[in-house]
Amino acid sequence: MGSGRWSTDVYDAAARFRAATGASAFAYSDGGATRVHPALDPRGVTARESRDSAEHPDSVAIAVLFDVTGSMLEVPRTLQGKLPQLLGLLLRKGYVRHPQIMFGAIGDATCDRAPLQVGQFESDNRMDDDLSRILLEGGGGGQKTESYELAMYFMARHAATDCYEKRGKRGYLFLIGDEMAYPRVKASEVRAITGDGLQSDLPLTALLAEVTRRWDVYYILPAGASYVGDNEVLGCWRSLLGQNVIELTDTDAVCETIALTVGLGEDAVDLAEGVGDLGDVGSAAGPAVARALAGIGAGQARLELAASPDDLGGPSGNVRL
């Protein structure tokens, strides 16, 4: 923010004016930006903080970082258009009373201009500003690997959350993409991107142990990306995260999937209820979400779903799990 009531950030302003003349929700990227927006630059960031406040005394940190490289094709644009609904969805259904959401983006540290972009945790729609600032890469290495490990490194070492520090409760970290992580966190890349001086490279398994102390980590593979259904990619993530790997057959259902995953994690809802909730709010994503979360939801919910597909509110009315 600038010093006044309204931000006077020159890049935001240019992007907003362009958006007013043209058509893009990805205003910053489509405005011709070629570098990470300063507000999302991880360099020199001590910590992205998710803190309690008088207004939000029981905050729960939820971080969503998605792959913005070329293999994702049009998916990042879809996500950018959909993700602003996440906060409202969580609150409307009472899955979490005080969510604090952060958005970020993942690229490829070996060749991209923006290997990592990280917004702030926000309790209101200010995180949408971060979303519109994300620079779309469109590049990507074509080796089925992107720098997911750098995103996890950042979340392990540069995120501070009251839910964990005060209440010992893990936050939710969603990684959305269609490729694998590199097998180790490279010290040279960490230095270039965050400024941290790492003594040596950090193996992915060691990092995973570190990041899962503070975060429940989920990987979402969205439909419409290049490597959908690729067994090597899925197998890699399943070996790392077990059942926390979600195949999303309808990209439009990304918010519902994330919201319901959080709702399940918070024990605020079971899968059948949650899918019903989606119908209540007019979402057609029920069947897609039910499919995506079949591995996470309770087995009991699975039976109920199969027994009464008409309750789902989805267009097909035909749910196979």
Next chain:
Amino acid sequence: MSHVIVVDLGYGDAGKGTVVDWLCSPRGGSLRGAAPVHTVVRFNGGAQAGHNVVTADGRHHTFAQFGSGTFNPGVRTHLSRFMLVDPLALAAEAGHLATLGVPDALARLTVDQDALLTTPYHRAANQARELARGSGRHGSCGMGIGETARYALSHPDEAPRAGDCAAPRALARKLALLRDWLAAELGELGVAAGAGGPAGARGPAGGVPSVEDLCVAYQAFAAVVPLTGPGHLAGVLRQGRAVFEGAQGVLLDEWRGFHPYTTWSTTTFGNAETLLAEAGQAAVRLGVVRSYLTRHGPGPFVTEDPTLELPEPHNRRGRWQGVFRTGHFDAVALRYAVEVAGGVDALALTHLDAVTGQPVRLCRRYLVDGQPVARLVPGPERDLAYQERLTAMLLGARPEYTEPSADWPSLAGQLLGAPVALVSRGPTAADKDQVAPLLDQVTGTWRRPGPVLLARASRAGCRPRRSGS
């Protein structure tokens, strides 16, 4: 056309925004047979304004540059040549309005091409200068308003104006000149051009964007917002009804306020009257006052009472403006405001809900060195030495209170010499009641009451003494 000018008679924060919103709403003037308001015209100040409006369904926006009527569909905003325009803040403000269900604020905006631009360079200079003043701060809002005015005075032809945004080469040249001139004067600010990387481009107060980046943003602004020439506003005023929305308050006026605790703009009806005269039009002059008095930052405030605890949802301590202060109804200062503003036709009395059941008192006169003072005598035009003596006198004045002898609207009307036409008991248009006619219901024109009566109030008038005498 039945135009109206809305001016705050105090130190700002009286509720101009909510009054303008009401005037533009179906509950306002348009119910009375007049045409709905077509345009809100801003005629002083800049992005430092903070006019709070709350809609009936609870949406809240602090209007800074957009007119406070913007929540009402179709109501346009014109930033006249007297405004200091900050396109960067405009973009963010439009963005917030969009999240509140007003997606077309920019599409309803026109800006006079002669309006001065407030840039990040002005802002950095403003903040550095204010910091250097230390405890002697003037209560600047840190938005670069003063620097914009100051630079335009010394460089009338080279100061960047809104129209330059459509002329890339002139724009770049003027921005570079401005940046270099400020850097030469205040180099220690770190007004460094073209900060190399993303981190530097958005550093602390000293970090400023490059001329190139600014040009990109300003040209994008010019591509969206029509930059109008002479005669445009006159045409608008002949076609539709306008509300002229003042910023800040008469007691902060650059010439009539208590120097040096003033703002760099004319906060009286003056600029609006000039614009109206150019169109051959006239308007009703509506003065807005709270049922008590407030002030942001330092400067004279005779009736200040820190023990008054009144609800204040939207005003907090600003980093650059300092503390938000509260005090009792000061008829002496407000009568002075009416007088230097050239009189008002009607009053809007706001925050009546806040004083209900509260120990708010009424100050009809001060004691200065044991002598009663009921009138502050306006000095000669543009005599800052006189204003400074007035300030010194006020800093030594003590309030003499009486308990309110009637309801606040009657008292305010009697004491300020104009009828209270509108009372406000809350933040939304629905919380306002029109208690005296503003519009003649037959002709649809604004009713002009008689001249402001100041003779009775001036009996115990007092001029400040010359310093040293």
